[in-house]
Amino acid sequence: MKYLLIGRTASGKDALRRLLEEQYGWTFVKSTTTRPKRSENEDTHLFITKAQAARVPESEKAAKTVIGEFEYFATKSQVEAADAYIIDPKGFEELTANMPNESFRPVYLKPISQERQRAMAVRRASDSVKENLVFDKRTSAEEVQFSRFESAIEKCLKDGTGLTPNSTKPLVFENTYEKIPLMCLAKMLDDEKKAIEISDRELQNNRKQNPQQKGKEREDVNMGITKENKQRKERAKSR
Numbered sequence: 001m002k003y004l005l006i007g008r009t010a011s012g013k014d015a016l017r018r019l020l021e022e023q024y025g026w027t028f029v030k031s032t033t034t035r036p037k038r039s040e041n042e043d044t045h046l047f048i049t050k051a052q053a054a055r056v057p058e059s060e061k062a063a064k065t066v067i068g069e070f071e072y073f074a075t076k077s078q079v080e081a082a083d084a085y086i087i088d089p090k091g092f093e094e095l096t097a098n099m100p101n102e103s104f105r106p107v108y109l110k111p112i113s114q115e116r117q118r119a120m121a122v123r124r125a126s127d128s129v130k131e132n133l134v135f136d137k138r139t140s141a142e143e144v145q146f147s148r149f150e151s152a153i154e155k156c157l158k159d160g161t162g163l164t165p166n167s168t169k170p171l172v173f174e175n176t177y178e179k180i181p182l183m184c185l186a187k188m189l190d191d192e193k194k195a196i197e198i199s200d201r202e203l204q205n206n207r208k209q210n211p212q213q214k215g216k217e218r219e220d221v222n223m224g225i226t227k228e229n230k231q232r233k234e235r236a237k238s239r
Contacts, residue, residue, distance in 0.1 A: 001085070001103050001104070001193070001196050002079060002084065002085065002103070002105070003084035003085075003104075003105045003107060003112055003193070004084065004086075004087050004088065004092060004095070004104050004105065004106045004107065004167075005017065005084060005086065005087070005107050006087060006107065006109070007108060007109035007110065007138065007141060008111065008117065008142060008146050009121060009142065010111070010117045010120045011109040011117065012111070012120070012177065013109055013174055014086070015182060016107075016160075016182060016185065017044075017084070017086060017110065019183060020084065020186050020189065020190065021219050023183075023186060023190075024186065024187075025228040026083040026190070027081070027082045027083050027084075028082055028083065028084050028085065028086065029078045029082045029084070029085040029086070030044070030045060030046055030048040030078075031045055031063075031072050031073060031078075031086070031087075031150075032047075032048055032053065033045040033046070033048070033070060033071065033073075034048060034049065034050045034053050034070045034076065035047070035067075035070035035072075038126075038131065038134075039125060039126045040126065045072070045084055050143060053071050055115060056059050060075045060076070061073045061074070062079050062093065062094075062095050062098050062099060063072055063085075063087060063091040063092075063094045063095035063098065064094060065088050065091040065094070067088070067141050067142055068137060068138065068141040072088075074087075074095075076098070079095065079099065080205060081102075083193070085224050087143045088093075088142065088145065088146075089136065089148070089149035090145055091147075092106065092163070092164075092167075093164070096166055097164070099166075100165070100166055101166075103166050103167070103168070104164075104166060104167040104168070105168050106163060106167055106168070106170040107170070107171045107172070108149075108150075108153060108170050108171065108172045108173065109173050109175050110173065111177075112175060112176045114139075116177050118132070120177055121134075121135045122135065123127045129147070153172060156169055156170055157169065157170070157172070173185050187211065
């Protein structure tokens with residue numbers, strides 16, 4: 001199970017990533033981007049030029065998205081080696097389609113207000129005037145895809161299904177930008193991840209002891225993905 005942190009710009013994704021990395025030892029995909037650094041010491045991505053990005057074969061990219069004039073992407077081997085990945089809705093759709101044998105847990109961070117969202121974006125920048133302009137540009141560029149994604153999330157929560165065949169029902173967290181709620185979310189995710197890993201190990205041990213069950217689907221693992229997909233198919237037939 002790979003965890004996917006999804007949210008609009010300055011929604012708290014990097015803050016949650018730091019908590020999971022520093023307190024629980026999670027590893028994240030460090031995606032590559034052609035956008036410039038927001039501050040001199042920013043290390044949330046691998047920053048390259050557009051010319052360098054053009055030399056990476058498209059077949060090696062598990063997920064790719066373009067926001068404004070900048071490209072973001074990660075390779076399949078990067079995703080397989082990590083616990084989690086910060087990604088946007090278009091990247092999520094591409095990633096889950098390109099890696100159908102992997103299961104994913106989408107975690108959507110929703111800012112409590114655009115005012116707080118803007119304040120966080122500007123606070124982390126070395127040039128607040130420039131960052132205000134960048135914030136407006138980024139929010140405008142991502143508005144369509146995130147509005148559609150939020151509508152899809154609402155439907156999934158209502159139906160109790162996943163966003164894609166190989167993803168679980170999304171977890172939505174309304175970010176107030178206070179430390180304690182975010183810390184609680186990080187602990188909950190780590191507890192959940194550990195429970196899944198225990199189930200995985202038990203299933204593998206059972207398969208070693210009972211070779212006949214090797215082909216059985218992991219119905220009791222990965223947050224009920226198989227069950228959710230069956231329910232989706234049944235509802236589609238009834239329509």
